[in-house]
Amino acid sequence: MNFYHVKRHRVNSLDYAQPIPAIIDSLDENIIYRDDIYDREPLGNEWGKGYTTLIGDASHPVQPNLGQGGCMAIEDAFELVKYLVIGQAKGEEIPTSLRQFEQSRSSRVAKVFTVSRQVGQLAQTDSAFGCWLRDSIYRLTPTWLGDLQFKWLFDYQPKLPDSDLMSPSK
Numbered sequence: 001m002n003f004y005h006v007k008r009h010r011v012n013s014l015d016y017a018q019p020i021p022a023i024i025d026s027l028d029e030n031i032i033y034r035d036d037i038y039d040r041e042p043l044g045n046e047w048g049k050g051y052t053t054l055i056g057d058a059s060h061p062v063q064p065n066l067g068q069g070g071c072m073a074i075e076d077a078f079e080l081v082k083y084l085v086i087g088q089a090k091g092e093e094i095p096t097s098l099r100q101f102e103q104s105r106s107s108r109v110a111k112v113f114t115v116s117r118q119v120g121q122l123a124q125t126d127s128a129f130g131c132w133l134r135d136s137i138y139r140l141t142p143t144w145l146g147d148l149q150f151k152w153l154f155d156y157q158p159k160l161p162d163s164d165l166m167s168p169s170k
């Protein structure tokens with residue numbers, strides 16, 4: 001946020017209940033730190049080469065509209081280890097396991113990226129009609145429908161490999 005944004009928030013928050021205007025009034029523009037947030041189009045089915053792969057924001061940065069960037073990094077870590085263990089048990093080369101890992105993650109991270117951008121566009125709209133539409137959608141959507149809409153996201157369960165593949169003796 002910079003001086004311009006603080007001024008704009010002061011104007012926009014005139015009708016807000018206290019303490020919002022008081023908080024914004026008390027801001028010292030000179031010590032405000034601004035750090036923009038970027039996402040990046042998904043990299044497809046492969047994002048590494050040879051013995052190198054990426055996980056987390058390095059491979060699929062999203063805007064924090066769904067609160068899923070950190071979760072996806074944790075999912076990546078689990079899946080990466082899984083494919084390395086399976087690959088080792090099958091006697092596969094490590095690069096093969098890394099490409100399998102990337103392929104296994106590509107559709108989910110692309111879907112999270114797409115939905116996150118859509119939610120962001122809706123949430124950050126600033127036209128009068130857009131705000132009215134967004135607020136109406138949020139107000140009228142029953143909780144169960146919202147939960148159902150994001151079931152694919154929050155009910156995600158990583159698949160465990162066959163237990164004999166995980167056995168250290170294999």
Ligand SMILES: Cc1cc2nc3c(=O)[nH]c(=O)nc-3n(C[C@H](O)[C@H](O)[C@H](O)COP(=O)(O)OP(=O)(O)OC[C@H]3O[C@@H](n4cnc5c(N)ncnc54)[C@H](O)[C@@H]3O)c2cc1C
Binds near residue numbers: 067068071
């Ligand atoms: C405002 C905001 C809110 C968010 N809210 C949520 C949320 O509610 N839930 C959620 O799941 N996610 C959320 N996220 C996303 C989440 O923070 C990121 O997706 C997550 O931190 C990515 O983890 P990472 O390990 O891939 O990358 P990072 O957390 O960015 O870690 C990378 C690390 O590498 C270090 N590094 C960089 N370059 C080098 C180098 N050359 N040498 C050594 N070290 C280096 C960096 O300093 C950093 O510590 C939010 C993000 C933002 C910005």
